[in-house]
Amino acid sequence: MKSIASAPGKIILFGEHFVVHGTKAILAAIDKRVTVTSTFTENKTIKVNSQLGTIEVPISSSHEEVKSEFRPFVYLAEFFSDQNHSGLEITIDSDIPIGVGLGSSSACCVSAAASIFGLFDGFRHKLGILDEVGAILDLAIDAERTIFPDTSGADCTVCTHGGVIEYPIKFSEMGNLQSDIRISFDLNLLIANSMIPHSTKRSVEKVSKFKENNEERFSQLCDLETKLIDEVNLALKNKDLTTLGLKMSENQKYLEEIQVSNDTLRDMISSLKEISLGVKITGAGDGGCIIALVSDENMDKVPALLGNDKECFSAKIRDLNGLVRERLEK
Numbered sequence: 001m002k003s004i005a006s007a008p009g010k011i012i013l014f015g016e017h018f019v020v021h022g023t024k025a026i027l028a029a030i031d032k033r034v035t036v037t038s039t040f041t042e043n044k045t046i047k048v049n050s051q052l053g054t055i056e057v058p059i060s061s062s063h064e065e066v067k068s069e070f071r072p073f074v075y076l077a078e079f080f081s082d083q084n085h086s087g088l089e090i091t092i093d094s095d096i097p098i099g100v101g102l103g104s105s106s107a108c109c110v111s112a113a114a115s116i117f118g119l120f121d122g123f124r125h126k127l128g129i130l131d132e133v134g135a136i137l138d139l140a141i142d143a144e145r146t147i148f149p150d151t152s153g154a155d156c157t158v159c160t161h162g163g164v165i166e167y168p169i170k171f172s173e174m175g176n177l178q179s180d181i182r183i184s185f186d187l188n189l190l191i192a193n194s195m196i197p198h199s200t201k202r203s204v205e206k207v208s209k210f211k212e213n214n215e216e217r218f219s220q221l222c223d224l225e226t227k228l229i230d231e232v233n234l235a236l237k238n239k240d241l242t243t244l245g246l247k248m249s250e251n252q253k254y255l256e257e258i259q260v261s262n263d264t265l266r267d268m269i270s271s272l273k274e275i276s277l278g279v280k281i282t283g284a285g286d287g288g289c290i291i292a293l294v295s296d297e298n299m300d301k302v303p304a305l306l307g308n309d310k311e312c313f314s315a316k317i318r319d320l321n322g323l324v325r326e327r328l329e330k
């Protein structure tokens with residue numbers, strides 16, 4: 001039996017870091033995905049194959065015993081250990097760059113949770129799980145917490161639901177998602193990679209320290225971010241790209257203030273200022289990627305402005321699928 005699931009990477013349009021402290025955020029799926037394939041094996045082991053290497057450990061292993069990059073997968077295997085008496089092989093294929101804030105780890109957790117969940121069909125019936133996607137998302141967030149305990153859960157949520165969402169998500173009484181933001185126009189963003197890997201966990205800890213030392217100002221910044229997100233929602237509804245760009249640059253000021261920027265990111269942002277309506281960090285900062293609202297005619301100018309040591313691509317932010325469970329073969 002083979003179970004395959006895939007999930008997209010993500011960008012945070014607005015609200016990174018503040019979302020960890022309870023404010024709203026707006027996130028979007030991107031057109032780069034992770035696919036996870038899980039199978040039962042005859043060996044009494046959990047084997048994980050990924051770009052980061054391969055591990056094979058006894059099925060009785062705890063996630064705490066393995067290197068951090070493999071921990072979520074062993075956690076997921078461990079979660080189903082009561083149902084499972086054979087071995088498991090989990091293979092991860094990804095076209096999302098690792099460690100640059102584009103949701104590689106969350107997309108891995110979501111697609112692995114769904115892929116492994118798919119092997120244990122009886123489990124859902126046994127526990128009477130009605131909202132299977134909700135159960136997979138909860139499991140994915142728990143798996144991600146094995147490497148990043150303070151995650152807000154926003155990244156796994158957009159990797160699961162796809163599209164553009166406001167987080168925290170809300171559901172109608174009928175169980176329909178109400179937090180998806182319909183984009184009724186072409187919204188193309190430039191994503192540029194500083195090529196500086198970062199640790200989301202460390203950046204989030206740094207912001208918590210900032211909050212501890214500047215309680216009053218941090219609380220003001222959370223209020224400003226909440227107001228900004230309400231204005232962004234209106235701008236998106238009105239297809240008002242000028243306001244959207246201004247709000248991106250305003251959000252960047254708040255990110256500078258909580259100290260998750262650095263000289264490289266500041267240089268990249270200022271290089272793109274002339275040709276864009278707005279530019280900001282996306283994700284944890286301290287490296288990783290920036291996003292810019294650049295019109296199509298100006299896209300050609302980007303490589304010369306950023307220099308060819310930076311990777312950049314254009315991302316269409318509309319109608320992108322979230323979690324896809326592709327196939328279950330016997």
Ligand code: MEV
Pocket residue numbers: 012015016017018019020101150151152153154155200204283284
């Ligand atoms: C990381 O992509 C986004 C952060 O806001 C952390 C989180 O929400 O868990 C920095």
